[in-house]
Amino acid sequence: MRFGVVIPWASEREFADVAALAEQAGWDMVLSWEAVWAQDAWVTLAAAAMTTDRIRLGTLLTPASRYRPWDLASRVGSVDRLSGGRVTLGVGLGALHGNWLAFEPDEGRATRAAKLDEGLAVYAGLMAGQPFEFSGEHWSALPVEEIVPPPPAQRPHPPVWCVGALVPGRSRQRSLERAARWEGVLPALAAGQEGHSGLTREALRTVVEHIASMRADAGLTMDGYDIVVEGDSHGGFGAVRPPVEGWEQAGATWWVESWWDLPNSSDGLAELRRRIELGPLTG
Secondary structure, three states: OEEEEEOOOOOHHHHHHHHHHHHHOOOOEEEEOOOOOOOOHHHHHHHHHHHOOOOEEEEOOEEHHHOOHHHHHHHHHHHHHHHOOOEEEEEEOOOOOHHHHOOOOOOOHHHHHHHHHHHHHHHHHHHHOOOOOEEOOOOEEOOOOOOOOOOOOOOOOOOEEEEEEEOOOOOOOHHHHHHHOOOEEEEEEEOOOOOEOOOOHHHHHHHHHHHHHHHHHOOOOOOOOEEEEEEOOOOOOOOOOOOHHHHHHOOOOEEEEOOOOOOOOHHHHHHHHHHHHOOOOOO
């Protein structure tokens, strides 16, 4: 089991400082998040790349359907090279909220899902190198011969974690199918049109079974595949709690602390630093 932590509230410079602290305290990853009008997650992760040497850097999560996929590939590739190959891209449809709808209309889940799938295909194709060509309903790309960026440090591309929501009673599990095609899953138990809640160890086992079966059908194994549980060892956000060992037995390979209930204030930052200094709580 490896351990990550989401840094919920911090300026770009504070994030870089906290990432260095997390590295010293034995964490395996620090993660930022993305919103429509907020600090730029990839600039923030680039700053953290300069203050750390070992710890991985990621997003939880990037609403990738909002991006032109070549722009996303440029940002992820830059931070991957800058960090020496320590980036993970966490993606999902994103949750609609006021900051989103203030600037962009809701295209609908079906459109966002289609753009996400096409965008990831373009992301991976561009990272793999030229010549690359793609023609989809929402995105297209032709081969380029000039101003081609260097390849990312991680080949064929920095790994992608996808939200995979188990929908009880549904025969087709489309988001799990998407996650099975990439390098990791952020499991969730569907609870309504936009939200996810109530992940249980039993549900996690079912997710892992689905993913393993889908990958086997595609000729892929589970070797190196990441099963990422987002929890809270301090009793705040969400319902996923330790002991971590129980989640590992259910199939998890990553435990990510998500302390979204911490206040966006100097006191909240101080508490965040205190928790990080404790290191991963494995009990």
